Amino acid sequence: MKLTCKVDVHHLSRVEGHGNITIRIQDGKLEEARWEVVETPRFFEAFLIGKKWDNAPWICGRICGICSIGHTLASIRAVENAFGIEPTEQTRKLRLLLKHMETLQSHILHLYFLAAPDFANVGSVFPLIETAPDIVARAARIKLLANDICDCIGGRRMHPTRTIVGGFTLLPTKDELRGHRDRLKEVMDDLVKTADLFRSFTLPDFIRETEFVSLKGSGQYPFIGGDLVSTDGVQKREQDYREMTNEYIVEQSTSKWSRLSRKSFAVGALARLNNNFELLHEWAREISLSFGLQPVNHNPYMNNMAQLVEAVHVAAESIDMIDELLDSEFSEPRQPVAARAGIGVGAVEVPRGILYHSYEFDDTGHIINCDCVIPTSQNHANIQHDLQELAEHYAKKGRKDRDIELLAQMLVRAYDPCISCSVH
Amino acid sequence: MAGTTHNQKNFLGVPVAKPRVAFFELSSCEGCQLQILNNEATLLDFLSLVQVVNFREAMTEKSDDYDIAFVEGSITRKDEVERLRNIRQNARVLVALGSCACFGGINQLKNRFDPDWVKRKVYGNSPVDTDKAQPLEEFVHINLRIYGCPVRKEEVERIVTNLVIGKEIHHPRYPVCMECKANENVCLFDLGEPCLGPVTRAGCDSWCPNSRAGCWGCRGPADEANMEQMRKIMAEKGFSEETLIDRLECFGGFKDSVDRIRKGQP
Numbered sequence: 001m002k003l004t005c006k007v008d009v010h011h012l013s014r015v016e017g018h019g020n021i022t023i024r025i026q027d028g029k030l031e032e033a034r035w036e037v038v039e040t041p042r043f044f045e046a047f048l049i050g051k052k053w054d055n056a057p058w059i060c061g062r063i064c065g066i067c068s069i070g071h072t073l074a075s076i077r078a079v080e081n082a083f084g085i086e087p088t089e090q091t092r093k094l095r096l097l098l099k100h101m102e103t104l105q106s107h108i109l110h111l112y113f114l115a116a117p118d119f120a121n122v123g124s125v126f127p128l129i130e131t132a133p134d135i136v137a138r139a140a141r142i143k144l145l146a147n148d149i150c151d152c153i154g155g156r157r158m159h160p161t162r163t164i165v166g167g168f169t170l171l172p173t174k175d176e177l178r179g180h181r182d183r184l185k186e187v188m189d190d191l192v193k194t195a196d197l198f199r200s201f202t203l204p205d206f207i208r209e210t211e212f213v214s215l216k217g218s219g220q221y222p223f224i225g226g227d228l229v230s231t232d233g234v235q236k237r238e239q240d241y242r243e244m245t246n247e248y249i250v251e252q253s254t255s256k257w258s259r260l261s262r263k264s265f266a267v268g269a270l271a272r273l274n275n276n277f278e279l280l281h282e283w284a285r286e287i288s289l290s291f292g293l294q295p296v297n298h299n300p301y302m303n304n305m306a307q308l309v310e311a312v313h314v315a316a317e318s319i320d321m322i323d324e325l326l327d328s329e330f331s332e333p334r335q336p337v338a339a340r341a342g343i344g345v346g347a348v349e350v351p352r353g354i355l356y357h358s359y360e361f362d363d364t365g366h367i368i369n370c371d372c373v374i375p376t377s378q379n380h381a382n383i384q385h386d387l388q389e390l391a392e393h394y395a396k397k398g399r400k401d402r403d404i405e406l407l408a409q410m411l412v413r414a415y416d417p418c419i420s421c422s423v424h
Numbered sequence: 425m426a427g428t429t430h431n432q433k434n435f436l437g438v439p440v441a442k443p444r445v446a447f448f449e450l451s452s453c454e455g456c457q458l459q460i461l462n463n464e465a466t467l468l469d470f471l472s473l474v475q476v477v478n479f480r481e482a483m484t485e486k487s488d489d490y491d492i493a494f495v496e497g498s499i500t501r502k503d504e505v506e507r508l509r510n511i512r513q514n515a516r517v518l519v520a521l522g523s524c525a526c527f528g529g530i531n532q533l534k535n536r537f538d539p540d541w542v543k544r545k546v547y548g549n550s551p552v553d554t555d556k557a558q559p560l561e562e563f564v565h566i567n568l569r570i571y572g573c574p575v576r577k578e579e580v581e582r583i584v585t586n587l588v589i590g591k592e593i594h595h596p597r598y599p600v601c602m603e604c605k606a607n608e609n610v611c612l613f614d615l616g617e618p619c620l621g622p623v624t625r626a627g628c629d630s631w632c633p634n635s636r637a638g639c640w641g642c643r644g645p646a647d648e649a650n651m652e653q654m655r656k657i658m659a660e661k662g663f664s665e666e667t668l669i670d671r672l673e674c675f676g677g678f679k680d681s682v683d684r685i686r687k688g689q690p
């Protein structure tokens with residue numbers, strides 16, 4: 001039993017954005033465990049007001065550089081839902097394919113560049129370039145492919161240019177798609193090796209029961225639109241997302257917090273997997289079981305493994321989707337857009353969890369209200385409660401301050417937080 | 425490799441020291457930094473050219489000893505001014521990375537409104553600290569700008585290479601249209617779409633028009649921009665002043681032109 005603990009991490013590294021961790025245990029009593037978000041807010045929800053609908057996806061994609069594709073697609077979906085536009089099957093498939101490749105590149109970036117250094121006991125991926133060149137080359141190969149496909153379908157890998165309300169400005173050629181399908185098949189082997197690598201790491205044995213919120217798949221593992229669901233049995237419609245997120249303002253954070261059935265909930269890969277395990281591609285399900293990962297898993301560090309499982313899922317499903325696209329006759333890339341008054345919501349599963357954009361338009365298609373709820377802000381309260389219990393748990397076990405500091409950092413990193421995005 | 429000091433680079437037989445490079449972000453989407461990590465094909469070559477000593481998004485180690493600082497994001501709060509001044513003191517070369525740093529970027533769209541209204545709109549009556557969104561040069565001297573939202577990784581690498589070998593860095597003076605024509609794209613105006621290509625600084629290789637999407641001027645005005653002509657084209661093709669302003673004001677680079685149009689001046 002260890003009686004005191006003092007941890008101060010200022011601007012936690014290898015996460016996106018700025019956050020601090022503070023832990024104090026005195027005479028065996030937890031005095032403080034804080035996850036603090038100190039990022040400067042940018043006020044997208046205010047400065048979008050007065051802009052016409054076509055500005056929304058272009059501007060809102062810039063909420064986040066890592067998941068700009070997800071933001072763009074959520075924004076487009078919100079506008080289309082407000083105007084009553086149904087995307088064509090072709091648009092739907094291309095958007096999902098684009099989304100999948102963003103998921104793949106983001107998960108791989110997190111797994112290899114942000115999370116793995118902790119397990120390998122180094123401060124960054126850079127020393128691994130010399131000590132483990134094969135591993136770094138493998139990570140780069142998978143990411144490169146995912147990014148190349150994003151370039152091909154979205155126009156560019158970040159802040160996409162081709163994605164618009166109504167469809168796409170330009171379609172990929174079938175030759176391009178064929179080439180990408182073949183590279184995806186090759187990359188499956190790299191993903192299996194990634195799983196082997198992560199199986200060689202020991203995950204901290206910390207468990208805290210929580211509620212998991214995600215989209216609910218119907219027939220397919222969910223990424224774009226549909227009903228919302230939680231492991232505590234709550235189910236809501238997409239347009240009623242506010243009843244799921246219940247955002248509130250706290251002093252320790254410039255990001256808002258969320259709660260549902262309990263004092264906090266979690267979103268992200270682990271939440272999606274916990275709610276939709278049966279819908280995973282069979283290859284992905286196999287990998288998941290090989291990690292002993294099945295629903296409902298309450299170890300927050302398992303989010304890393306859930307990302308890996310999803311990486312396999314999106315790659316496998318993308319191969320199938322490209323085959324379907326190749327077998328079909330391409331139709332017009334875009335459909336006409338007619339603005340009208342109304343409210344539209346777009347819910348999209350981005351790498352870090354469920355993302356909502358909602359806009360209200362006047363009858364000329366100008367934005368009169370705007371609300372964006374970011375996955376990381378939904379996770380902040382859960383990170384805070386994990387942190388408290390984790391500090392107590394490991395202090396009781398007599399772990400050193402240095403160990404607790406590392407475990408706390410790894411915990412926050414496991415959520416793969418996107419802080420500047422949560423303070424948009 | 426990063427973090428070590430061995431390994432001198434040669435350029436045409438002349439040894440070149442590996443500069444110590446640091447990356448920082450202020451109010452931003454972190455996309456410009458990510459563009460550099462996102463460049464799998466040439467990332468390793470790039471890393472062999474410099475010594476990365478500070479890159480919070482990718483590494484835990486930090487150092488205040490660096491030659492070149494890349495700063496992404498705009499200034500929206502007082503503590504950011506402090507951070508920026510510190511960086512300026514430490515760095516020999518300070519590079520403004522991306523439209524947020526060069527012009528205020530997307531963030532400066534909030535400057536259209538009363539700051540108190542902006543705060544209340546998002547945070548109700550809870551206190552939050554925020555000021556106008558401003559570019560870096562409002563506070564410190566900038567040695568170099570890399571334009572774009574996001575920056576183009578090829579351009580960053582070219583500029584860094586030139587910095588390392590001590591070559592002068594020039595930005596194209598001509599507009600995006602030149603690159604677009606060289607790329608043999610169909611002009612968007614002929615497809616009924618607006619485009620700021622005629623007045624925007626080139627260097628992106630007409631990134632958006634290549635995908636049949638009009639330019640929004642993320643790189644700011646070209647030296648040879650003819651705004652009068654631009655306004656005429658837009659009007660002739662039937663686009664409203666609002667459409668023109670939406671694009672011109674999106675990234676902050678055309679602030680003066682927008683002010684003039686709003687005031688009804690030529």
Ligand code: SF4
Binds near residue numbers: 454457496574575
């Ligand atoms: S310039 Fe654009 S891409 Fe770069 S940080 Fe700013 S918003 Fe992000």
Ligand code: SF4
Binds near residue numbers: 604605611612630
């Ligand atoms: S599409 Fe735009 S950039 Fe290209 S030629 Fe036309 S106006 Fe110029």
Ligand code: SF4
Binds near residue numbers: 573600625632633
């Ligand atoms: S075409 Fe225009 S908006 Fe697109 S990247 Fe180039 S300068 Fe920026």
